[in-house]
Amino acid sequence: MPVHNSDISDILREVADLLDIEGADDFRVRSYRQAAQSIDNLSGNLREMVKQDKDLTELSGIGESIAEKIKEIVSTGSLKQLEEIKQRVPEHLADLLKVEGLGPERVKELHDELDINSLEDLKEAVENQKVRELGGFGVKMEENIGKELKRTDGESRILLIRAEEYAHPLVAYLEEFDEIGRVEIAGSYRRRKETVGDLDILVTCDKKEAVMEHFTSYEDIQEVLSKGDTRSSVRMRSGLQVDLRVISDESYGAALVYFTGSKQHNIRIRERALDRDLKINEYGVFKENKEESIAGKTEKEVYESVDLPVIPPELREDRGEVKAAEQENLPKLITLEDLKGDLHMHTTYSDGGSSIKEMAEAAKELGHEYIAITDHSKRVTVANGMDADELAKQIEKIEEINSELDGIRILKGIEVDILDDGALDLPDDILKRLDLRVCSIHYKLGLSEKKQTKRILKAMGNPLFNILGHPTGRQMPDRGEMNLDMETIMEAALENGCFLEVNATPRRMDLNDRYCRMAKERGLKVVISTDAHSTGELEHQKYGVFQARRGWLEKEDVINTRDVNDLLELLNSSK
């Protein structure tokens, strides 16, 4: 069983949680958490790095001690230290930390005084009203814990596209309030993360109480969790938590930086401020021991106070962006407008809902210069996949439509299945007649890493292979990534002149941000496509752009920023 980066960060987080409950030094606990975070942000593979005897302490947040522990996890699959802690602290106690309102101190108290070792135990204690008897807990807190326990069944983060569906009407509602100035959604929403845990909304307004009243009266709210002068939290009927902050115009930039995060990015920025005898909080930038803010009206002012240009929100993850900004080395991130076409979509020829012509006309409306029609091949029977004859007919049809249509070129393509043994699902002679081929896996997603990687490598060996579609196969929230050696696949793609897709379907977003970065570091170019199954879904391309931006990609890193002749030449010449 190969050890993945996430296995290692999971173990380190568990160590942190249990040490925290045990009452270990806060900073020591934080070190484990930061190391875990740093590993999650990594674009490389730790197992490989250990194998190649690379110096792990060069990674941020990882020193001698944790480097050794990583090596131990890679070679044995587990960590002795963790097993030892589990002798002292029941491992399921860490689950209690996930309950909102419970931190290490309270969890320890629950364990010591009521012998609570798991969420089950806690549920029982709440039902029997034992928790309220503890010092420092009380009736209210017991009730809140009870509510949290009921609520937290299931995934709490939602897809970005869903968050937008809730956010837009709420923003419109807030803007109905007359005295309101700016309204901006900050947090991971503004950083365009693939999933969003809650919404952090920032408004400027002089009438703080009144605007809070307006907010908490929104019809879609189920429960007001807290309400103060500057901050209120509510839970919507959907379960989504929304925090509203009211700030003054003078603090707008500082608050925007602060609430956009990420937390780790903010810490970096504040550390830089301390180096300059400054203090940054959500109200502004302050000189040591002075009360008057010297900056903070705009984000630009805040970043300038620590000698940096404004860093785009998508990069604010503490993945090296502060250093890059300092060296004037920030990437010039790709934009939606840079894309000239869309190279993955379906029509009524397989499982799409719109005709070729409808897709082409809708794409033209969006400003595309070209699209590729890529219906499924026969293996995907559930999606009405095409055999060679049907594909031949589609080719003729596309040629016919191309001769009728102005202003957009339809490329002849296919999403051809990669079969179990790595062969492509249709004969070469028909595939050859196409402009391009997206090659994807839809079956046997559960193969071992070795077999799955070999399968893809074999397929890439076919000179007709152009683009690896939705490379990891994940579908949020249910289906995780296939077991893959992504480094090897990227190397193979480079060698064989293949490209990887950034599939913009909101539940896929595959490649994700980290893999985009990994591709860029290796000089491998990607394609941002929608995999649209209807005309409306052609607009999903922006979600792919978000991932690409979070992965530091620039216009040159994405091949469908090229005009059609360049693109076709690239697809053929790289073979």
Place this chain on the structure above:
DNA sequence: GCCGTTTTCGGCCCGACTGTTTTCAGTCG
């Protein structure tokens, strides 16, 4: 446990809100 254009010890981001208190600890973001 990590980290260092003041370095190998002594720091480690900062403020709001809640529930419990009677001046604050714990938690959260």
